[in-house]
Amino acid sequence: MAIIDQSQLAGPAVTFGRWPGWIAEAIPVAVRVLPYFFSLTFFAAVMAITLLLVVGKAAFHLFSLASPLVFVLIALCAWKSGILPGGAVVRSSIGPRSPWRRFFKIATPLALVIGGVLNLIALVAMIGADAIAWKSGVLPRIAFPMELLDPEKRTLLVILYTTAVEQQLGLMPLFVVMGGRLEPFLIAAVVSRRITWDEASKIQSSLTKSEKFCLGPMRLLVLGGVCLQASARMLDATSNWLGVVLLLMSICGWLFYCSLITVASKDLVCVKNQE
Template identity: 60%
Template sequence: MEAATMEVSVASHAPRWSDWPRWIKQAVPLFVQVLPAFVALTLLAAFTTVSILLILGKAAFHLASLCSPLIFLVLALTLRRAGMLGDRPVLRTAVGTGSPWRNFFLVAAPLALVIGIALNALAVLAMLGSDIGAWKRGALPLTTFPLDLFSAEKRPLIVMLYTTAVEQQLSLMPLFVIMGGRLEPYLVASVMTGRETWSSARAVQAQLSKSQKLVLGPMRLLTLCGVTLQATARALDATSNWLGVALLLVSIGGWLFYCCLIAVAARDITDPHPR
């Protein structure tokens, strides 16, 4: 009976290319509404991981970023503002029982996990070697914050530290769950809202046609935009070039807009009473 219900739901709310202009139009005001909370949340996240970097070193910073639930907190914020969470708390939606953060290994594709774990293990080992040398030299732990970072000539470096710390936390898990995951992004959001369970979301995913997956394809491919902007900013040397700094800030804002797109698409596709 459940499978039959799912089949009717997918057929009656099938995503179409004509949906994209509406999703983008709805995502813009949602972006503006969530932006203040997003800035506060990312500043807190950046301060936390940069403190870990200064005290414990690069390896601890990388592991903290890799395990960060920040992307799901941002998505939960957009879902709340989009009116899809009901009385569900944002924090529990993002990291509680049944959340994508808790079910990371079930949602990510096995091949993405194998490649990601191998590459990150190599990166952490290399960072550990550097950190051990820093501990021996007395460079770590750094227990006082370098206030000279706030000088006028180093302000671009402050922005780069913020954007790098946030980008690390926002981009690592989406590469596994969203771009390299078993479910379309809107289904991940639908599970967070309670409109789907993980089992029903997998059933919906299995019923999506090739044309429907093609329509939803940009949701996965958009994750590459942030990576491209980051690489461009580094090529421009964002530590001394304000254009590079601007690209870094656009990249961070792009992640919020991306979550807004996912939220409005999930609301549109899974709405039992479409307008």
């Protein structure tokens, strides 16, 4: 049975001095996951955009809100870090005890209330707009908009791809990573099957204020993607390829982030097996 080594977070284990090592290890992990990342996100984006074109904005938003994409990505990083078997990636990310299934238990009540109200307001507006589109015959769009393949509009294809991916990677993590009960590295530790949810809660309660301060950038890094997206909008990505590059950097930033919290969990959560 796997149990927690109680010395894993003792003394200087969680310090800012750990960060250079985590970053150095996270980069090659992200590179190894990159081909899977683009294949996975392309598939997820196609599904989301199909819903947007055929059903409407509300279906697109609901699909993005419920997408387990970020947890699948963490599991892929755990696999390429050597701490999770490749055959366990899907079960660990969307299985019975996955963070996707336990979403409402992981997110804090305040995050759920605020996020729930804001998303409900947005959904009501989207449903109204979709209803008008259906009545006027704008929806459903069955044929692919071939004009997007025109040379002067190809940037729109990249924007559609990055937007669909960003929506799926950004909505749920705001509840779990930014407004969750557990530190992000503990989420990664559970996904990689190194600890259980009960053990993660015990570690969380044992963290000192100093340790939480050292781990704080793991939550704040999420804001970096928001800044990149804002910069892309200011540059008008529809006509400026630099803006498109910033959007691609934003979604690739999620890959690096997932790699980072995974290697941090590998470092901070030491598990020993006993008969």
